[in-house]
Structure formats: C-alpha cells, structure tokens
Amino acid sequence: MPAEKTIDMAISELKAAIGGLESAVDARIERQREAQDAEGEVRRVHADRARLAQELDQSQFRANRLEEVNREVSRRLVTAMETIRAVLDR
Template sequence: MSTGKSVDTVLSEMRRAMATLESAVDARIDRERQHHEADGEVRRVHADRARLAQELDQAEFRANRLEEVNREVSRRLVTAMETIRAVLDR
C-alpha cells in the first residue's frame, strides 16, 4: 500500500506543481497584456502631444497675424483721425 500512497502523493504534488505553473503563466500573460496596454497608452499620449503642439503652433501663428492686423488697423485709424482733424481745422 505504501507504493499506492506514494503514487497518490506524487500525483498530488504534480497537480500542485501544475497549478502553480498555470498561475505563473497566467500572471505572466497578464503582465504582458498590461505592458502592451501601457505601450498603447504611451503611443496615444505622444500622438496627442504632437497634435496639441501643432494646434498650439497654429494658434500662435493666428495670434501673431491678428496682432499685426490690429497694429495696421490702429495705424490707419490714427491716420484717419489726423486727416479728419486737418480737414476740421481748415
């Protein structure tokens, strides 16, 4: 009977070892999945950053252009006011 008990013991140990191995494999697969998800998130963040940098550049260009137009309008208003004053002073 001790041989039968030894076989049962060995089978039980083998089952525990297989369960431990399966758990380790599952944990490794989960870590790999999380790693891939993190890589995807990093790629999305980089893409968003590039898009936002481009939008910022465009907004700065528009702001600079508006500032130039504002200066030109201001210059023209000053010229118009000076012309009106000159006409009224005559």
C-alpha cells in the same frame, strides 16, 4: 502499498506543481496584456500631446498675425484721423 502512496503523493505534487505553473502563466499573460494596454495609452497620450502642440503653435501664429493686423489697423486709423483733422482745420 508504500509504492502506491509514493506514486499518489508524487501525482499530487505534480498536479500542485502544474496548477502553480498554470497560475504563473496566467499571471504572466495578464501582466503582458496590462503592459500592452499601458503602452497603447502612452502612444495615445503622445499623439494627443503632438496634436495639441501643433494646435497651440497654430493658435500662437494666428494670435501673432492678429496682433500685427491690429497694429496696422490702428496705425491707419490714426493716419485717417489726422487727415480728417487736417481737412477740418482748413
């Protein structure tokens, strides 16, 4: 019977080892899944950042253009007011 106990103990240890291995594999798969999720999130954040940077550049360009147009309109108004004053002063 000692041989049977030894075989039973070996089988129990093997089952425990297989259970531990399965747990380790499951944990590894979960970590990989989480890593892939994190990588996907990082890619989305980078894409959002690039899109926002482009929108900011476009907005800055528009703001600069509006500022130029505003200066031109202001200059033309001053010219028009000076012309009107000159006409009224005659």
